[in-house]
Amino acid sequence: MNEAKVTRSVIKFLKADNWEIISYDLPQMGTGTLLQNEGVIKKNEGTIIPDVFAYKNGKVLLCESKSYFSKNDVEKLLELKKGEFNKSISKQLVSRNFNELILTISFPKIKFSDKHNFRDLDVVFLVEKNNCEPLFLNN
DSSP, rough: OHHHHHHHHHHHHHHTTTTTEEEEEEEEOOOOEEEEEOOOOOOTSEEEEOSSEETTTTTTEEEOOOOOOHHHHHHHHHHHSSTHHHHHHHHTTTTOOOOOOEEEEEEEEEOOOOSSTTOOSSSSEEEETTTEEEEOOOO
C-alpha cells in the first residue's frame, strides 16, 4: 500500500467523522500547507508540510502518512508540540481558533509493531484495504 492510498484513507475516515480538511499533500503533488517555525528565518528551514491538516471544534489534527513506519516523521511531528508553529497554524485557520493540537501518523496496519516508539503522539491511524483504524495513545 503506497503513501497516497494511506493518506486518502485517513482523509475519508476524518470526513466521515465530520472533520474539515484544510489541506492534504499527496506524494509529488506539492498541494499541502507549509507550516513555518516562528523562530527560524531562513527560507525552507524550520518548515513542515503535513500530509493531512484537519480542523474540528477547536482541534487541529496534523498527520504524516507513510507506506511504512517512519521514526523521522514521528520526530518531525514532535517539533510541532513545542508551540513554535502555532502562529503559522492559526494563520491557515483564518477566523477559527484552535485550543488543541492532535499529532498523528498513519501507515499500513500490516507494518505495525509494538516495538515502534510513538512517544508523545496522540493517534496512530492503521490502514488496511481502504479502512482506517485509529489507535488512541494518550487518552
